[in-house]
Amino acid sequence: MSGVIILAGGRGTRMGGVDKASIILAGERLIDRLLRQLPYDAPVAVVSPYHLGMPQVCEKPLFGGPAAGIAAGHAALAGAAKSTTAILAVDAPDSPQMLPALEQALESSGADVAVATLDGLPQPLCALWRTEALTRALEELRDPRNKPAMHLLRLAGTIAEVEATPAVRDIDTLDELRARRERLATQR
Incomplete structure (x- = not known):
């Protein structure tokens, strides 16, 4: 069984300082869209300083960056029996669709971490770690x-890369949010 760390505690500065987890996309908050796509029995640590109406943890001090959020989520999952830990970002709410491919790559490669790559670049916030x-x-x-998640990824012994699907694309700006909303509206 995998534990899941969801990073949802950024400042959202490129979107005007909003809580990205609470942004509505196709009728639901990004956090709810992401959670809905996880295996129902997965232990989850949502890392966010914003009140989301669910159990969550925060890094200390607040807004300490992705690696600090991962550390806080990892500590919160310490009591859960899990052989792997997924790291996902709330602004890529469909990224759980990559979990089966990441799991297969991790099992077949014997690597320490399987990471999605998008446009040739590793996406450390869409990864499955031992x-x-x-x-x-x-x-x-x-x-x-104040350390990026890429710092953590560089400390992994071996890495299996998995070509990402569009599900990994994150929503960082209002223009990206508008484009995603329009694309989803035309798919209905």
Whole structure:
């Protein structure tokens, strides 16, 4: 079974300082859209300082960056029995669709982490880690504050790359949100 860390605590500065988890897309909040696509029995740690009406954790200090959010989520899942840990971002609400391919790559490769690659670039916020490897990487990173998730990925021993589908594309700007809404409206 996989645990899931959902990073939902950024400042949303490129969108005017909004809580991205609460943005509505196709009639539901991004956080709800993402959660709906996860396996029902997966232990989940939602990392966000915003009140989302669900159990969540925060990095300390707040807005400490992606690696700090991953560390807070990892600590929150410490009691859950899990051999792997997925790391996903709320602004890529359809990224759970990549989990089967990431799981297959991790199992077949023996790597420490399987990561989606988009346009040839690894997407550390769409990754499936062996939990022990994530623990080692976080310990080696030491202080995760203000460090990007890519720093953590560089500390993985071996990496299996998986070509991403459009589900991994995130929503960082109002223009990207508008385009996603329009695309979903035409698909109905």
